[in-house]
Amino acid sequence: MRAWILERQSKIEDRPLKLVDIPDPEPREGQIRIKVRFCGICRTDLHIAEGDHPLHKKPVILGHQIVGTVDRSRGRRIKEGDRVGLTWLYSSCNSCKYCLTGRENYCPDIVRTGWDVDGGFAEYVIAEEEYVAPLDIPLKDEDCAPLMCPGVIAHLCYELAEVKPGDKIGLIGFGPTAFYLMKIANHIGADVYVSTRSRYHQEIAAELSARWIGNIAEKDFPDKMDSIIYFPPAGEMFTRALRNLKRGGILVLAPIASQSPMIVENYGEDLWGKDIRTVYNIRRSTIMKMLNLARKVDFSIDKEVFDFEELQDAMIKVRSGKLERMTAIIRVG
Ligand SMILES: [Zn+2]
Numbered sequence: 001m002r003a004w005i006l007e008r009q010s011k012i013e014d015r016p017l018k019l020v021d022i023p024d025p026e027p028r029e030g031q032i033r034i035k036v037r038f039c040g041i042c043r044t045d046l047h048i049a050e051g052d053h054p055l056h057k058k059p060v061i062l063g064h065q066i067v068g069t070v071d072r073s074r075g076r077r078i079k080e081g082d083r084v085g086l087t088w089l090y091s092s093c094n095s096c097k098y099c100l101t102g103r104e105n106y107c108p109d110i111v112r113t114g115w116d117v118d119g120g121f122a123e124y125v126i127a128e129e130e131y132v133a134p135l136d137i138p139l140k141d142e143d144c145a146p147l148m149c150p151g152v153i154a155h156l157c158y159e160l161a162e163v164k165p166g167d168k169i170g171l172i173g174f175g176p177t178a179f180y181l182m183k184i185a186n187h188i189g190a191d192v193y194v195s196t197r198s199r200y201h202q203e204i205a206a207e208l209s210a211r212w213i214g215n216i217a218e219k220d221f222p223d224k225m226d227s228i229i230y231f232p233p234a235g236e237m238f239t240r241a242l243r244n245l246k247r248g249g250i251l252v253l254a255p256i257a258s259q260s261p262m263i264v265e266n267y268g269e270d271l272w273g274k275d276i277r278t279v280y281n282i283r284r285s286t287i288m289k290m291l292n293l294a295r296k297v298d299f300s301i302d303k304e305v306f307d308f309e310e311l312q313d314a315m316i317k318v319r320s321g322k323l324e325r326m327t328a329i330i331r332v333g
Pocket residue numbers: 042043044064088149150
């Protein structure tokens with residue numbers, strides 16, 4: 001099969017990925033093989049390619065927003081020909097206290113797609129049957145791909161923030177996860193306040209009927225929020241976020257890395273009586289909840305579709321901030 005492999009990490013402009021021909025992978029008992037149709041590009045792929053996260057295998061095939069058709073099944077539930085998705089959660093131990101209570105995102109032996117094992121920037125990918133998402137939902141293949149990461153993360157943010165109808169939710173930063181969160185909030189009837197500098201993202205937020213759009217680096221939200229979801233991979237807006245939160249409110253931190261410290265300057269004023277939670281990997285229950293919602297909510301997203309051969313150009317475009325779409329995906333087969 002053709003696959004993009006990463007052997008040595010470096011800046012994406014140095015083109016660290018190589019397109020190679022390697023033998024097709026074969027599933028073991030309990031596994032399936034997916035013929036990949038589309039795979040979304042995630043910031044995490046850039047973090048791994050560029051060395052912000054260490055390599056866990058060498059070479060590795062990145063990509064964890066995978067949609068395809070099962071072409072070989074050695075499982076019991078999933079059949080050949082089924083449309084399935086594969087997320088960042090490749091597998092977990094199934095026996096630790098976290099796995100036994102449905103919180104496998106904290107499993108110390110968690111295995112992540114496109115980092116610990118090969119992912120979807122290839123014609124085929126192997127998956128554990130128990131961890132794939134059956135995609136029997138009314139959504140096109142190319143729209144299912146980003147649902148597998150930002151979509152599921154959006155639902156996890158929504159769960160962690162305990163959003164209720166009528167709540168005021170603040171979003172600091174705006175990307176595909178924020179986009180899906182707005183769709184969920186609109187569905188349940190919560191009001192969303194969006195802080196972003198990007199004109200394009202402000203337009204998208206307006207189309208999604210945001211209650212308020214601005215930039216809280218310059219001006220606070222017009223009200224205190226019941227919950228705030230924080231996306232910047234840096235701490236500069238952290239205190240500002242806390243100050244815009246009600247007592248009893250929940251701040252959910254969504255970045256997977258922070259380039260600068262998140263400092264509580266004034267415990268009594270800013271933090272006392274407020275909760276801080278973080279997004280850490282994903283759970284199967286969250287994947288299933290998001291798929292259930294996809295039967296009621298239209299999760300199609302504005303995206304740029306690149307050919308398989310253009311993966312690295314697409315990643316460079318994402319890195320440079322020149323992608324004037326919500327997300328980028330590659331068409332594999
Ligand atoms: Zn991702």
